[in-house]
Amino acid sequence: MIRLEARAAPSRLMILLSPLIALAVTVVVAAILFTALGKDPVRGLSVFLFEPFHGMRAVTELGLKATPLILCSLGLALCYRSNIWNIGAEGQFLMGAIGGGGLAMWVTMHGVVVSQWGFFPFVIVAGALTGAAWAAVVALLKDWAHANEILVSLMLVYVANLFLSWLMFGPWKDPKGWNFPQTVSFAPETTIPRLIPGMRLHWGFGVALLAAALMWIFLFRTFRGLQLQVGGPAPAAARYAGFSARGALWTTLLTSGGLAGVAGAFEAVGPMGQLTPHVSTGYGFTAIIVAFVGRLNPLGCVVASFLLSMFVIGGELAQSRVRMPAALTGVFQGVLLISMLAFDTFIQYRLRVGGGARAAQAAPGEPAA
Amino acid sequence: MLEAQDGATVSVPRLELRHITKRFGPVVANDDVALTVEPAQIHAVLGENGAGKSTLMKIIYGAVHPDAGEISWNGQPVEIDSPHQARALGIAMVFQHFSLFETLTVAENIWLGLSRKLTLQSVADRIVAKAQEYGLDLDPARTVHTLSVGERQRVEIVRALLGDPRLLILDEPTSVLTPQAVEKLFVTLRQLATTGCSILYISHKLDEIRSLCHQCTVLRAGKVVGVCDPTVETTASLSRLMIGADPPRLVRHAPRPGALALQVLRLTLPRTDRFGVALDDVSLEVHEGEVVGIAGVSGNGQQELLAALSGEDPRPEAKQAIRLLGTPIGRMGTGARRRMGLHFVPEERLGRGAVPGLSLAQNLLLTRREAVRGLGWIDGRRLLAQARAIIGRFRVATPGPRMAARSLSGGNLQKYIVGREIDAVPRVLIVAQPTWGVDVGATAQIRSELLALRDAGCAVLVVSEDLDELFEITDRLYVMARGKLSPGVPTSAASVEQIGEWMSGLWGAGPAAVSTGAPA
Numbered sequence: 057m058i059r060l061e062a063r064a065a066p067s068r069l070m071i072l073l074s075p076l077i078a079l080a081v082t083v084v085v086a087a088i089l090f091t092a093l094g095k096d097p098v099r100g101l102s103v104f105l106f107e108p109f110h111g112m113r114a115v116t117e118l119g120l121k122a123t124p125l126i127l128c129s130l131g132l133a134l135c136y137r138s139n140i141w142n143i144g145a146e147g148q149f150l151m152g153a154i155g156g157g158g159l160a161m162w163v164t165m166h167g168v169v170v171s172q173w174g175f176f177p178f179v180i181v182a183g184a185l186t187g188a189a190w191a192a193v194v195a196l197l198k199d200w201a202h203a204n205e206i207l208v209s210l211m212l213v214y215v216a217n218l219f220l221s222w223l224m225f226g227p228w229k230d231p232k233g234w235n236f237p238q239t240v241s242f243a244p245e246t247t248i249p250r251l252i253p254g255m256r257l258h259w260g261f262g263v264a265l266l267a268a269a270l271m272w273i274f275l276f277r278t279f280r281g282l283q284l285q286v287g288g289p290a291p292a293a294a295r296y297a298g299f300s301a302r303g304a305l306w307t308t309l310l311t312s313g314g315l316a317g318v319a320g321a322f323e324a325v326g327p328m329g330q331l332t333p334h335v336s337t338g339y340g341f342t343a344i345i346v347a348f349v350g351r352l353n354p355l356g357c358v359v360a361s362f363l364l365s366m367f368v369i370g371g372e373l374a375q376s377r378v379r380m381p382a383a384l385t386g387v388f389q390g391v392l393l394i395s396m397l398a399f400d401t402f403i404q405y406r407l408r409v410g411g412g413a414r415a416a417q418a419a420p421g422e423p424a425a
Numbered sequence: 426m427l428e429a430q431d432g433a434t435v436s437v438p439r440l441e442l443r444h445i446t447k448r449f450g451p452v453v454a455n456d457d458v459a460l461t462v463e464p465a466q467i468h469a470v471l472g473e474n475g476a477g478k479s480t481l482m483k484i485i486y487g488a489v490h491p492d493a494g495e496i497s498w499n500g501q502p503v504e505i506d507s508p509h510q511a512r513a514l515g516i517a518m519v520f521q522h523f524s525l526f527e528t529l530t531v532a533e534n535i536w537l538g539l540s541r542k543l544t545l546q547s548v549a550d551r552i553v554a555k556a557q558e559y560g561l562d563l564d565p566a567r568t569v570h571t572l573s574v575g576e577r578q579r580v581e582i583v584r585a586l587l588g589d590p591r592l593l594i595l596d597e598p599t600s601v602l603t604p605q606a607v608e609k610l611f612v613t614l615r616q617l618a619t620t621g622c623s624i625l626y627i628s629h630k631l632d633e634i635r636s637l638c639h640q641c642t643v644l645r646a647g648k649v650v651g652v653c654d655p656t657v658e659t660t661a662s663l664s665r666l667m668i669g670a671d672p673p674r675l676v677r678h679a680p681r682p683g684a685l686a687l688q689v690l691r692l693t694l695p696r697t698d699r700f701g702v703a704l705d706d707v708s709l710e711v712h713e714g715e716v717v718g719i720a721g722v723s724g725n726g727q728q729e730l731l732a733a734l735s736g737e738d739p740r741p742e743a744k745q746a747i748r749l750l751g752t753p754i755g756r757m758g759t760g761a762r763r764r765m766g767l768h769f770v771p772e773e774r775l776g777r778g779a780v781p782g783l784s785l786a787q788n789l790l791l792t793r794r795e796a797v798r799g800l801g802w803i804d805g806r807r808l809l810a811q812a813r814a815i816i817g818r819f820r821v822a823t824p825g826p827r828m829a830a831r832s833l834s835g836g837n838l839q840k841y842i843v844g845r846e847i848d849a850v851p852r853v854l855i856v857a858q859p860t861w862g863v864d865v866g867a868t869a870q871i872r873s874e875l876l877a878l879r880d881a882g883c884a885v886l887v888v889s890e891d892l893d894e895l896f897e898i899t900d901r902l903y904v905m906a907r908g909k910l911s912p913g914v915p916t917s918a919a920s921v922e923q924i925g926e927w928m929s930g931l932w933g934a935g936p937a938a939v940s941t942g943a944p945a
Contacts, residue, residue, distance in 0.1 A: 059506070061490060277802060277803055277805070278800070278801040278802055278803060279790060279794075279797045279801040279802075279803055280801045281801075282783075282787060282790055282803070285783075286780050286783070286791070289780060289781065289782055290776045290777070290780040290781065292773065292776050292777040293776060293777050293778070293779065293780045293791060295737050295759070295777075296735070296737060296759060296769070296771055296777050296778065296791065297759065297760075297790075297791035297792060298736065298758050298759035298760030298761075298763070408490070
């Protein structure tokens with residue numbers, strides 16, 4: 057018989073090992089899937105595991121995809137540590153894209169001359185403000201009406217999505233764009249400065265890394281960060297200590313909304329250079345997986361962001377190289393998260409094998425009444 | 426039923442443990458432990474906190490699996506794999522830390538552990554019947570989160586009794602009962618034993634063991650250090666066996682009360698939820714340099730009064746009614762009151778007094794700000810040093826300040842939390858159940874620290890259900906019953922009988938309220 061036995065203390069080894077085992081399981085599942093679909097598993101896996109790291113261009117593309125994931129997941133990690141279940145980073149991302157992209161469009165259309173470095177801070181501010189404003193709706197409804205933040209933040213994703221579509225098909229449509237639902241191409245001065253000449257990777261990546269470092273310091277080295285993390289696991293202790301639950305609600309939601317908004321603005325103004333209804337490929341939702349795979353730790357979020365972007369890029373390559381369906385990326389992300397959550401059980405429990413069968417035989421003393 | 430079998434085989438022990446060993450990492454919780462319990466025997470397991478009593482009981486109950494050793498049940502070797510199997514054998518347990526779902530009612534909680542074929546109503550009926558049989562007051566329709574610690578324990582006891590167990594394990598059951606209720610529980614237990622049910626009674630209260638138990642196994646540091654007949658032992662000899670030394674003595678100086686520090690003036694607070702208790706015209710005074718006690722069975726308004734005093738429940742009605750050193754503080758939050766010198770040790774250690782997942786050092790930050798620098802930067806080194814100092818001064822048994830609060834035993838964590846508040850040098854200290862579930866050595870230490878604080882001029886208010894404790898350390902006593910507070914009485918002029926009567930709400934010209942703690 058196999059059974060689970062509670063450990064006296066959580067296993068530090070398993071905390072580190074669990075994501076790695078989950079990755080191994082995902083690779084095995086991927087190999088089985090490729091074989092079942094009649095593809096060469098070695099070729100299929102190399103598209104996922106090696107090609108995203110092959111060469112300078114591939115690695116910088118990985119960083120480009122990781123940038124919005126890092127920014128979104130940092131805010132979510134903060135929320136989840138404070139027991140605020142914001143799952144609407146996607147909506148806050150889209151509003152940030154509208155904010156940052158809208159500003160770039162306005163500058164382009166009004167011919168206001170700016171330099172790349174002069175405009176960069178405005179992109180950040182515009183994205184942060186619109187994203188935070190969108191998250192503020194969630195905070196406000198929770199604060200005033202005790203509305204469930206999970207539902208409200210998720211529903212606002214669809215509102216943001218439809219709002220973006222309306223702008224693209226309506227007032228913001230490029231008049232000379234052959235009726236495609238997209239804005240004008242932004243002026244080159246409004247785009248984000250490149251990190252490495254010739255590569256698409258931009259300074260937004262640097263901002264994301266800086267944000268991760270600051271978030272780590274905030275969470276683990278400041279009093280305010282500690283305060284936020286008390287209310288989640290121990291609300292009675294927070295009340296006893298006098299830590300404000302409302303303060304935690306607003307701080308976490310505004311911060312995570314702002315970070316997701318900055319990610320959206322970077323995506324619109326950075327690699328795309330124009331706003332389209334497809335500015336996000338689900339970054340805000342993928343970031344939820346990133347936050348958990350990264351153990352709600354800012355540095356873990358950075359690592360996990362690269363891991364998940366590897367799957368995104370691998371999925372795109374798999375379509376063209378080995379003719380696999382695009383849904384593959386989602387399948388692998390799901391397998392990764394599910395198996396990590398499963399193996400996380402072993403942080404608190406250990407597996408015991410044997411002993412049960414013998415005991416069952418030797419336990420005849422069931423009372424008759 | 427097994428009575429016939431029990432009667433015929435008196436020589437076969439109900440339960441026999443041999444060479445039981447259990448390690449948790451480097452800690453040996455049980456080291457080659459032997460234990461024999463006869464049918465119809467009330468068997469005490471005596472030991473300090475951390476001696477391995479709870480682990481041993483969890484092994485018997487199937488919640489923990491031993492690394493080595495054998496268990497015999499009615500003479501047959503068994504391996505108890507799960508509490509489910511233990512219950513099937515006829516073993517029931519009342520844990521010291523209750524396992525109740527707070528959002529469910531009493532009946533629903535008990536229903537969870539029973540056969541699915543029963544209806545909720547039939548379970549509620551059985552609860553009422555069983556509670557009456559043993560003289561326990563319990564309303565099956567109440568939600569658990571509204572119950573006090575004492576009331577929750579009643580739920581656990583009734584739940585255990587519903588299974589008609591052949592062995593009942595009780596872990597520190599009397600910590601939260603009135604003297605009258607303890608006597609009633611003992612009557613219940615003796616009655617249960619005469620039906621052939623064996624009882625394992627875990628405690629560190631020597632008087633109780635001497636008056637109740639037939640046999641006593643003493644544990645120290647995971648090992649059996651003696652098996653004796655408690656009825657022929659003295660309290661001192663049992664104590665020496667348990668802690669390996671004579672019990673520490675409490676030094677008590679005459680009180681020198683100073684200025685009025687904490688004053689409650691005709692505080693009336695309506696209840697906030699259906700099962701809460703409204704505070705009715707509560708008046709109370711605590712002077713500097715005195716220890717004032719509030720006796721009473723839990724669930725009579727103590728939680729509400731404490732929340733109003735600590736600032737966790739700052740309602741407009743309390744605005745003028747609560748004064749700290751002359752200043753009305755009824756509307757202030759906990760932080761503002763703490764800055765004025767009012768510190769509070771709550772009844773719940775994990776989850777309220779401390780955050781389970783945070784380290785001991787981080788838990789300092791709930792009430793202490795010395796290590797917080799400009800911009801909210803936490804000075805980690807200062808914090809660790811501060812925590813280490815408290816661990817040292819209050820002799821908290823832990824590998825260090827980085828350990829999570831949940832890794833400490835209840836008594837050790839209580840020493841740390843009390844230490845954290847005493848170390849802040851408060852003007853007024855309010856302590857709820859200071860030594861609930863705390864072992865003899867730590868209890869004496871906490872009490873003497875509270876007295877030392879009083880002698881240094883602090884005003885101390887102790888809310889406790891342990892009358893012995895209140896008589897030992899307080900200078901004046903109030904009694905709380907049904908949301909009302911009795912007049913204050915000097916402890917030296919009070920008797921246990923009088924206070925026990927007052928606990929039913931029957932004081933002087935006071936209202937003739939109905940008893941809740943020890944129903945007739």
